[in-house]
Amino acid sequence: MTDLVKEIRKKDKEAIKMLYNHYGKKLYGYAVSKWNLNEDDAWELIYKTLYKILEVIDKYTFETESKFNGFIYQVFINNLRNDYAGKKSRYIDIIKLEEKHDRELFEKEEHTEERVSDNPYMKCLKKSLEQLEDWKRVLLLMKAQNFSYEEISKYVDKPEEQLKVYHLRAKQVLTDKVNKCMNNS
Amino acid sequence: MANKGPINESELDILLQDLHLEENANVPNENMANFVLELDYPVTPDPKKENELLTRLQNKPGGFGSGKFYSYLLVIGVVMIALFYFYSQKGKTTGTHSNITQEATTSSGTELQNNNIINDPGNNNLDNSTNPLLKGVDTFGHPKKVVQVKTDTAIVKIKVQAVQKPVENENSIPFLTEKDRLKYKHIKGQIIVNLIKFNKGLYTKIPAYKTDYAGKAIILDAFTIRNVGITNLEYKTFLADLLAQNRHEDYLKCRVRNENWTKQCYYNLADNYFQDAAYNDFPVVNVSYDAAKLFCKWLEEETRLYMLQNNLKLRPLQVRLPYDEEWVFAAREGYAKIAFEKGYNTIYDEAVGLVNKSFTNRVELVKKRVERVDTLYGLYSTNRYGWSEKEMTDFFEVGLNCYKSGPLDTIYVERMKVLGKIGHVSEMIPQKNSNRLWLSGLSWKNKEEYQKLENEFKTNSSSPFVGFRVVIINPNDPEYKKPFW
Numbered sequence: 001m002t003d004l005v006k007e008i009r010k011k012d013k014e015a016i017k018m019l020y021n022h023y024g025k026k027l028y029g030y031a032v033s034k035w036n037l038n039e040d041d042a043w044e045l046i047y048k049t050l051y052k053i054l055e056v057i058d059k060y061t062f063e064t065e066s067k068f069n070g071f072i073y074q075v076f077i078n079n080l081r082n083d084y085a086g087k088k089s090r091y092i093d094i095i096k097l098e099e100k101h102d103r104e105l106f107e108k109e110e111h112t113e114e115r116v117s118d119n120p121y122m123k124c125l126k127k128s129l130e131q132l133e134d135w136k137r138v139l140l141l142m143k144a145q146n147f148s149y150e151e152i153s154k155y156v157d158k159p160e161e162q163l164k165v166y167h168l169r170a171k172q173v174l175t176d177k178v179n180k181c182m183n184n185s
Numbered sequence: 186m187a188n189k190g191p192i193n194e195s196e197l198d199i200l201l202q203d204l205h206l207e208e209n210a211n212v213p214n215e216n217m218a219n220f221v222l223e224l225d226y227p228v229t230p231d232p233k234k235e236n237e238l239l240t241r242l243q244n245k246p247g248g249f250g251s252g253k254f255y256s257y258l259l260v261i262g263v264v265m266i267a268l269f270y271f272y273s274q275k276g277k278t279t280g281t282h283s284n285i286t287q288e289a290t291t292s293s294g295t296e297l298q299n300n301n302i303i304n305d306p307g308n309n310n311l312d313n314s315t316n317p318l319l320k321g322v323d324t325f326g327h328p329k330k331v332v333q334v335k336t337d338t339a340i341v342k343i344k345v346q347a348v349q350k351p352v353e354n355e356n357s358i359p360f361l362t363e364k365d366r367l368k369y370k371h372i373k374g375q376i377i378v379n380l381i382k383f384n385k386g387l388y389t390k391i392p393a394y395k396t397d398y399a400g401k402a403i404i405l406d407a408f409t410i411r412n413v414g415i416t417n418l419e420y421k422t423f424l425a426d427l428l429a430q431n432r433h434e435d436y437l438k439c440r441v442r443n444e445n446w447t448k449q450c451y452y453n454l455a456d457n458y459f460q461d462a463a464y465n466d467f468p469v470v471n472v473s474y475d476a477a478k479l480f481c482k483w484l485e486e487e488t489r490l491y492m493l494q495n496n497l498k499l500r501p502l503q504v505r506l507p508y509d510e511e512w513v514f515a516a517r518e519g520y521a522k523i524a525f526e527k528g529y530n531t532i533y534d535e536a537v538g539l540v541n542k543s544f545t546n547r548v549e550l551v552k553k554r555v556e557r558v559d560t561l562y563g564l565y566s567t568n569r570y571g572w573s574e575k576e577m578t579d580f581f582e583v584g585l586n587c588y589k590s591g592p593l594d595t596i597y598v599e600r601m602k603v604l605g606k607i608g609h610v611s612e613m614i615p616q617k618n619s620n621r622l623w624l625s626g627l628s629w630k631n632k633e634e635y636q637k638l639e640n641e642f643k644t645n646s647s648s649p650f651v652g653f654r655v656v657i658i659n660p661n662d663p664e665y666k667k668p669f670w
Contacts, residue, residue, distance in 0.1 A: 013243055016239060017239060020235070024238070026221070026222050026226070027221075028228065028230050029230075030221050032226070032228045033226045033227060033228050039231070039234070043237075043238060047242070050238075051242060054242065066218075066219055067213070069215060069222055070215035070218045070219075071213055072218065072222075073213070073218030073221060074213045074218075077206055077209040077210045078210045119203075121192060122200060125197075125204060126204065130374045130378075131374075131378055133379075133384075134375065134595045134596060138592070141201050141204065141205045143201075144197075144198040144199075144201035144202050144205070155591070157591070157599070175191075175192060175194050178192060178200075179192060
């Protein structure tokens with residue numbers, strides 16, 4: 001068990017402040033700059049995430065700080081997906097996408113989660129991504145979140161220039177593959 | 186299905202964002218988490234909003250700040266630990282060495298959870314916690330053991346996590362969770378695609394060649410050899426696929442004999458080497474010759490199916506273990522950078538004894554070239570046979586530290602190339618048209634060590650110092666035709 005987790009488990013004023021300073025600030029920055037959430041939504045998301053952490057932290061042990069980080073990130077993503085997908089500007093785009101291509105499907109499936117996983121476009125996307133090397137897959141996923149090439153370069157350990165060149169080409173290829181897959185389905 | 190129109194690139198980004206959310210909501214992604222939490226963002230939170238947030242958290246109904254909840258759990262925790270200590274002293278447990286980490290339940294219904302496996306942090310995506318069949322079960326024969334202690338007044342169930350000190354049952358079949366099934370299906374796809382594409386990081390093509398073997402001139406047909414041994418992750422994928430196909434007998438035949446580590450007093454490696462994802466790209470060891478052959482057969486069959494399903498008009502590839510003459514040739518000529526060091530790259534041959542003259546000359550040249558560009562090369566050329574566990578884990582740690590970031594459960598070629606060589610072991614190399622099996626390559630440095638290793642391997646049908654790599658015969662490549670001389 002890490003010292004940080006031990007401290008946070010106390011759940012007193014200092015512990016809550018420590019949790020926010022270690023994680024809340026960063027996640028707020030991530031939510032605003034990478035997921036384009038507006039300030040109010042981002043604060044609400046951080047509140048829900050930290051609240052959940054404090055609520056369940058006693059049920060888990062974390063051998064390393066890295067595991068605890070993974071846990072916090074997963075809670076954050078769960079909240080982002082469940083509560084905020086509908087409020088983000090991208091959601092409007094999703095509706096447009098669904099309406100444009102499959103209004104019937106959209107009307108039938110009301111729950112965001114179900115809609116996403118059943119989305120035939122998503123199925124085609126997964127199939128197409130499976131054929132890519134892992135770093136290429138990661139590049140496409142991270143670039144879609146507004147990570148810069150410089151940032152992605154640190155994660156996948158590839159030169160920035162190579163990422164730029166590959167991404168420009170890969171996005172077009174992937175779009176074509178998804179469209180081709182949709183035509184064949 | 187309704188008519189679907191094409192999407193454009195910005196719509197693709199939306200789909201990719203959704204995919205990221207979906208994937209990361211289901212499985213903890215430590216690497217991405219660490220990465221996200223280390224980055225600096227050009228956003229300054231409003232101090233007023235910060236204070237509001239902290240006040241809200243401190244004043245929540247029930248009060249996190251009150252410490253009541255914590256105290257309550259602490260008291261129950263102390264009681265449960267005392268109970269467990271009492272029962273274990275009475276010798277009524279099953280004798281497992283495992284630490285209590287998972288759950289303790291009394292018949293009165295009091296329940297404590299002290300889980301070190303992150304299952305459902307958000308609230309909703311957990312297979313194991315919701316499905317009673319999966320509860321307490323871990324894939325690959327490492328069930329979280331449930332110890333039931335009956336007393337006059339109560340039944341105490343203590344669930345202990347097997348990852349610490351597994352008491353493995355040779356005949357136990359693990360339950361493959363849906364999450365794992367999907368994960369390994371994805372990895373299987375990666376393995377096959379890399380194979381079909383003959384990814385140069387993992388495979389080296391060797392043209393047909395006239396060469397000497399055991400003092401005789403022979404002609405080798407063209408073949409493609411793996412640059413590193415089959416890894417733990419690839420072998421896990423194989424085992425998962427056997428389970429997914431309900432091939433339970435094959436699974437039992439192929440299971441990894443982690444107990445071999447224990448027999449040689451490597452207790453931590455027994456617990457971690459195959460199970461811990463950090464070692465995913467190290468060579469799989471403790472598998473039998475039959476298991477290695479079955480792996481080749483599986484890979485060949487799955488590749489053939491993939492080609493059929495994807496309408497790839499290619500002739501099926503053949504996958505098998507390398508023959509001795511192929512392995513010797515590849516090592517001698519410096520193909521695939523098969524590791525070498527003084528004796529260890531020496532081939533022990535019944536006819537000629539230790540062969541280590543012209544053989545090493547060629548590879549020394551290769552070594553010098555590689556060293557110029559590869560600072561880790563020194564780690565590749567080390568004989569670990571006979572090392573203590575600490576020496577070995579410290580050594581592995583150097584390699585692991587080079588790849589702290591990046592997802593673990595995936596085929597990551599660059600990492601496989603490095604960790605596969607750092608964790609190098611001897612390999613099962615059959616002799617063509619013979620039943621003889623050689624243990625070639627690293628981990629032994631002289632004849633005596635080789636014979637000791639061979640005896641251990643024969644006794645246990647597997648060894649912590651023996652793995653395998655594969656050879657592929659590709660009938661689609663024009664170069665791969667038999668030479669005419």
